[in-house]
Every structure is written in C-alpha cells, then in structure tokens.
Amino acid sequence: MHLARFPRRRYTAGPTPLDRMPHLEQRLAADLGRPVPELWIKRDDLLGLTAGGNKTRKLEFLVADALAQGADTLITVGAVQSNHCRLTASAAVREGMACRLVLEERVPGSFHADASGNHLLFGLLGVERAHVVPAGTDLHAAMEALTADLDAQGRRAYLIPGGGSNALGALGYVACAEELMDQSFDQGVAFDHLVVASGSGGTHAGLVAGLHGVNANLQITGISVRAERGAQEAKIHGLAQEVATLAGVAAPVPQAAVAVEDGYVGPGYSLPTDAMVAAVRLFARTEGILLDPVYTGKAAAGLLDLVRQGRFAAGERVVFVHTGGAAALYAYRDVVASQVPTA
Numbered sequence: 001m002h003l004a005r006f007p008r009r010r011y012t013a014g015p016t017p018l019d020r021m022p023h024l025e026q027r028l029a030a031d032l033g034r035p036v037p038e039l040w041i042k043r044d045d046l047l048g049l050t051a052g053g054n055k056t057r058k059l060e061f062l063v064a065d066a067l068a069q070g071a072d073t074l075i076t077v078g079a080v081q082s083n084h085c086r087l088t089a090s091a092a093v094r095e096g097m098a099c100r101l102v103l104e105e106r107v108p109g110s111f112h113a114d115a116s117g118n119h120l121l122f123g124l125l126g127v128e129r130a131h132v133v134p135a136g137t138d139l140h141a142a143m144e145a146l147t148a149d150l151d152a153q154g155r156r157a158y159l160i161p162g163g164g165s166n167a168l169g170a171l172g173y174v175a176c177a178e179e180l181m182d183q184s185f186d187q188g189v190a191f192d193h194l195v196v197a198s199g200s201g202g203t204h205a206g207l208v209a210g211l212h213g214v215n216a217n218l219q220i221t222g223i224s225v226r227a228e229r230g231a232q233e234a235k236i237h238g239l240a241q242e243v244a245t246l247a248g249v250a251a252p253v254p255q256a257a258v259a260v261e262d263g264y265v266g267p268g269y270s271l272p273t274d275a276m277v278a279a280v281r282l283f284a285r286t287e288g289i290l291l292d293p294v295y296t297g298k299a300a301a302g303l304l305d306l307v308r309q310g311r312f313a314a315g316e317r318v319v320f321v322h323t324g325g326a327a328a329l330y331a332y333r334d335v336v337a338s339q340v341p342t343a
C-alpha cells in the first residue's frame with residue numbers, strides 16, 4: 001500500500017489517541033463476577049473539522065479529488081441528522097467551497113426544520129440549501145439533477161456518495177488501519193479483536209482492506225446499524241475488495257475477513273434502543289466519553305453484549321473504534337436525558 005500516491009487534504013493534526021478504558025473494564029468485571037478482556041478505544045471522535053468523526057478521514061481523499069477537478073461546490077446526501085453531511089459542510093467551509101445537501105427522511109416525520117443536533121449545525125456552517133426527500137427516493141438521481149442545475153449556472157459541483165463510502169473515501173480507513181498498527185507497535189499492545197459500527201460501509205471496509213494489506217490478523221466485527229447481516233457482509237466484502245485493489249493490495253480479501261453482527265439495530269436505523277441508552281450512559285459515567293444515539297451507541301451496545309457473552313477471552317485485547325457522532329445527542333434529548341440530583 002502506498003497512500004502517498006493519492007492527493008489528500010489534512011484535517012487532523014496528528015494520530016487520534018489510542019487509550020485503554022480501565023474503569024469500563026472494572027465495572028464490567030464487577031458486574032459479571034469474572035475477568036474481562038482488555039478494552040481499548042481508538043478516539044476517531046477526536047478527528048478534525050467541526051466535531052470531527054469518521055467522515056473526516058474519508059473527506060481528506062474525496063475533497064482533494066474535488067479540488068483536483070476544479071469543483072466549487074460539494075453535494076452529498078444523508079439522513080436528517082447526518083454526521084457525514086455536517087462534516088462535508090465543514091470541509092466545504094475549510095476549502096472556501098459551497099455545500100448543498102440532499103436529506104433523506106428515512107424515518108417518516110423525522111425532519112424538523114427547527115431540530116437541534118446536526119441540523120442546527122448545517123445552518124451554522126452555511127449550507128446553501130438542503131433538499132429534503134422521502135425515504136425510497138433515488139438519491140443518486142437527486143444529486144445528479146442538482147449537479148446538472150448547478151452546472152447550467154456555470155458552477156462546478158462534486159458529488160460525494162452517502163457516507164463518503166466509495167473506494168476513494170474508504171482509503172481514509174486504510175490510513176486509519178496503518179495508524180492503528182503503528183500505535184499498537186509504539187505502545188506495545190497487540191490487539192486480537194476490533195469492533196466498529198457498520199453503516200454505509202466505508203469505515204468497516206477500509207479497515208478490513210487496510211488490516212488485510214498489512215497482514216494484521218486481527219478479527220474485525222462490524223456492528224450493523226441498519227442492514228441485515230447477509231446483505232451487509234456482501235456489501236462490505238465487495239467494497240473492501242475495491243478499496244484493497246485501489247490501494248495496491250495484491251492478495252484478494254477473503255470473505256472470512258468480513259463479519260457483521262445485526263442484533264443491535266432494534267426497530268430500525270436511528271431509532272433508539274434500551275441497550276443504546278445504557279451504553280451511552282455507561283461510557284459517559286465510566287470513561288467520560290460521549291457516544292452517539294445512531295451509530296456508536298449501538299456499536300458499543302454490541303461490544304458490551306459480546307463481552308458479556310464471553311465472545312472475547314480474558315487476557316485478549318479488544319479495540320473499539322469510536323467513529324464520532326456525539327453532536328446528534330442533542331437531537332435525542334428526550335431519550336438520553338438523565339436527571340441530575342439537586343439539593
């Protein structure tokens with residue numbers, strides 16, 4: 001792999017921290033009455049741009065490509081509380097570009113023009129216009145139509161797919177895989193397992209491709225936030241193979257390198273579950289780390305359940321990739337709010 005061959009913008013000063021979570025380990029060991037594996041966290045919630053998260057890494061490659069093509073406007077798509085849309089808008093500000101969004105109302109009635117969370121930030125970041133469309137709309141066609149409109153006005157739009165999850169965007173997580181392996185070596189911690197949220201798939205697929213490319217031999221588990229296991233595994237495997245090829249990895253990505261758990265979605269994408277709320281509270285109260293309601297809260301619910309089930313042996317080391325998203329918590333006030341005792 002030779003990532004320096006790809007144009008890249010830099011939106012984060014250095015590597016994100018790789019930390020152990022000792023208080024979370026102690027709490028789980030006390031609850032279970034037995035030793036638990038070492039639990040580590042890769043703090044990709046501390047990436048750059050506005051309240052950065054995993055999309056920051058993808059945008060480094062995607063926006064560099066947009067600039068190389070002479071684009072003046074970024075167009076992308078996401079759900080009504082999309083972190084990806086927030087970070088695309090932020091990258092546009094950073095580059096002096098305009099930003100237009102297509103917002104898919106995946107859950108009917110979920111769009112509120114006065115919503116908090118990411119929606120509030122779309123406005124603050126100066127998004128030029130958001131086009132709200134119902135679930136089931138052909139999103140690519142909607143973005144193409146917007147592009148044609150702007151081109152007719154003499155502008156030049158660059159279209160970024162949902163979640164930034166094409167092969168170029170997923171290179172951001174090949175870079176993360178390399179960064180993680182460097183830190184693992186520097187800090188003297190050899191991981192056995194990695195757990196990460198799996199949505200549009202660029203993050204999971206980039207990690208699979210990158211860790212395969214360096215023969216890391218650690219087991220990656222993607223926690224689905226939306227799709228059913230078989231469909232998600234097929235999608236991730238296909239994208240991982242594309243990314244690996246783009247990055248110059250010769251050996252094919254084995255199907256066995258892709259594993260998805262789909263038992264933590266609950267009633268559907270972005271809809272709260274009790275296990276999500278419990279995970280958000282537990283990470284906040286043991287480690288002072290904010291998870292989000294849509295992705296990392298459900299991924300952490302999966303991590304905690306796999307620990308409880310004994311999926312990882314005591315003495316093994318597990319790294320959880322925190323992909324960000326806490327800005328969305330403010331749009332889920334009624335679900336996550338906890339009363340502070342007052343005197």
Ligand SMILES: *Cc1c(COP(=O)(O)O)cnc(C)c1O
Pocket residue numbers: 053054055083084163165197198199200201202203204292295296323324325326
């Ligand atoms: C988009 C997102 C994910 C999922 O990443 P994909 O690459 O789309 O699978 C996970 N966590 C957060 C906070 C996100 O915004």
